[in-house]
Amino acid sequence: MNYVTCGSCGTNISNNEKFCPSCGAPNPYANTQQNSPNYSYQQSAPPYTYPSSPPQQAVDVPPAPNSLYAPVSVGAFIGVMLLMAVPLVNLIMLFVWAFGSSTKINLKNYARASLILTLIGIVLAILFSLVLGSVISGIFSAMGNGY
Numbered sequence: 001m002n003y004v005t006c007g008s009c010g011t012n013i014s015n016n017e018k019f020c021p022s023c024g025a026p027n028p029y030a031n032t033q034q035n036s037p038n039y040s041y042q043q044s045a046p047p048y049t050y051p052s053s054p055p056q057q058a059v060d061v062p063p064a065p066n067s068l069y070a071p072v073s074v075g076a077f078i079g080v081m082l083l084m085a086v087p088l089v090n091l092i093m094l095f096v097w098a099f100g101s102s103t104k105i106n107l108k109n110y111a112r113a114s115l116i117l118t119l120i121g122i123v124l125a126i127l128f129s130l131v132l133g134s135v136i137s138g139i140f141s142a143m144g145n146g147y
């Protein structure tokens with residue numbers, strides 16, 4: 001790299017400089033083959049980019065503890081299961097939970113599912129006893145007719 005002396009201020013400047021970096025005078029010895037002036041002292045800073053705001057996180061906000069959509073706690077479920085073990089009380093509680101307005105959705109759905117299964121079980125038990133009863137009475141009537 002060749003250095004020349006600025007004719008205006010005497011500073012050693014490079015051939016590549018079109019202008020004196022010290023005083024700004026044009027460099028008569030500038031390397032004209034270079035198309036773009038090389039302002040090495042003028043460091044072009046990269047364009048400032050604003051820090052992108054963090055992407056909107058689609059986080060499910062947990063519902064308030066007293067909300068109907070709040071999960072039923074473990075302790076509450078233990079109480080529910082203990083109540084379910086008590087005959088008759090369990091049916092009453094299932095109806096209360098299934099149709100109560102202040103029941104948490106979790107418990108309400110559980111109570112409704114339980115009620116549906118209980119009703120299916122009752123229907124099946126009635127059908128079974130009817131079939132069994134008719135079979136037994138049929139046996140007895142057959143026995144009675146035979147003799």
Ligand SMILES: [Zn+2]
Nearest residue numbers: 006009020023
């Ligand atoms: Zn100069």
